Amino acid sequence: MPLPADMFELGPVIFVLFAPLVYALVRARNTTRADFIFNSGRTGTLATVAGIVCGNIGAGTFVALLLFSDASPILGVSLAGAYALGLVICAVIAPVVHRQSSQYGVHGLVDLIVAAHGVRHPLAIWIPIAFVFLLRTAVQLLALATILATIMPVSNLVALVLASALTGIYTAIGGYRVATETDIFQAIVILVGIGLLTVTNAGDVPHIDNVFDLGPYKLPLLFGIWLFIPVSAVLAVDNWQRMATARAPAVARRAFLLAAPLCLFCYLGIVWLGLKGHADEEVLAVLRATMPAQWTWLADVMLIAVLMSTMDTFVMPLVTSLERTRYTLRQLQLIVLVLFAVLAVAAYTMGPLLNSIIAAFSSLVVFLPAVLAALIWRRLSAAAAIISLNLGVAVSLILVGVDLNYAAFAGFAAALITYGVTWALALRGEGHSRHRGQLLRNSR
Template structure:
């Protein structure tokens, strides 16, 4: 945990605001590939794949393949995202929606998107605290404060530049850890009575996985920033296409553990049990790398909107620290972990109408984006508590209908206004 902090102190000496916010748009192929691996394998990934695989083989494998498919889609659209971002001079998902929809109050867009990703980051923070509590003789609350302090400090000092550069080492640790896990557990295939049994879940959840999980990779703010801030559009495309099979290998390795019945406890306990005895320490190191590398690249894209403000570098660092304090409070108050993960992923799909419009159309309505995002996120979170099988469908349906309804109404109003200005003599002409 100390290594990223020391590295941040060294690298931050001559950093500029642009380096801090988006690495000045010069992230190369290796750092982008490693960032994709780190950003798309988190605590939520381990928990979801282990639990769903244990409950239903078809759900576990589908989830792994859908995750990887999302990265392939990112590779396909990366040039378009890179080009559109350069056109508007922005590097984040929030900023592109704000710019293309001409939103006067960016907080109305930032808040629902930040809610989703702070929720996902809080899951990572809670998992890191659990590891520290297992390793060190400290209480759970102190471990949470320690995890937040270390991750928050090195992220606030080094910003996006250090977050991308430390991903190279962290991705290597993750890949080595998964390789060791896979080799240690490759034998003795699990006994599966019915591969297509959905267990306690329903068919809409399986359909939702294939429809919405690939989209969630595209709508993730960290993946979006990697596409937008890579050195070139070709670098972004190649990085995602190279990272997809690497991540799929990792996902299927975790699914294999779930299928073999290794999902009956905390993730750290499961990984320690699945590791060879002499490699038990690698489980701790791998999970710490997974969690820290995910948190920094989730938080930093939330501050890209501040590039055009007059905040100094010191003030930007304070804002990042403040976000980690908020994360600590959210993590402390968090309920069941799986429900939080599902809520975060279900809410992602409500971004789709606004993002598609930002990429494909012009003359967009600020009201469409604001109401679509806020109502969609609210509905999807509520439905996780009602019936998680339908949370993503319902949130997306509300977001799409609200966006389309407001856009159609405003267009009709503009047409009516133009029509009322036409005089009879104009018609005669």
């Protein structure tokens, strides 16, 4: 007796869910602590390209592009272009990031800020940055749970626990090495899925009355997209770690240049769906409705690959900060599991999805003053980095609830001004200390 059609469709879903776990179990036999934390700095071009595709196409990408494109064509296209531009900027600065990271002996964004500024308490830097990226990861986890609840006979809570457990366990077993290696398979699934969607929906041009209509949004949001979204790609902990841990600077640059057009193709494919008007539907429903009838299962498989690959490459760069600690491999694996448990709780209590996505992206730009200073300047202030990061994140999150059109501007302005003032005061204090010391030496 033949199995029902939906049983055949469930097979690929189960495979894409459990394949990373099986792969991690196989690779775990010879995983070292360095492999777990940063893949021992040997990630090649193919794995880096795949990681860029997986890390820069997530639930937030689908939701934001679909909703903004439906509300305003110019916002949707601008968002797609700004995302891709950010990857090109990553390619340009990749050798600098790789060189600076090697100079300080670090492999992550948090660690570079800490080392360059001489911060004595790394948690003061780690907490605001981790908060932003754990918020983004919680969005992915919630989306994955929603998919599992849709295709499996389980409650939303059970689906959330299952999603957290599946992704958290394979990430904890294999760490950054398995996260980068499984990205190759997951990126192929994503590119094939979006490619099929794009070809299927290439006809039937949507009716657009005014390309430049901003819909319910304001002009500052459009400016903010082009000013801050490209920067957000550079300041993403996963992209930063790819630049810092690639086998060589040229590998990092080449990978981002190759990945940028691939991601732009995917972004524009999603924008095209948004222009046809799907604002009132869930992302999974949109993809299923626009996929060829015999390939609807690929929508589920593609989104699962998108979400799982994004989560592992968001969480592992946050663990890189523990490289210089005495934690054993087993302890690091336990920390990863705890982070996923925290994510499950955060996802369970999460508010409106779009606001959470905007909050996460708006908060990224507040990292810019501290990161630029770490790359360019020599006389730095630990207090400036700590205060600007924490205040900037707080301001941007508050403004998302007040007026999201200005959230990124306000957060960045708060971080920049705070960094500049605190840095100037710190340098003045150092000057006064040196002057008093000179007077004491002269008096003797």
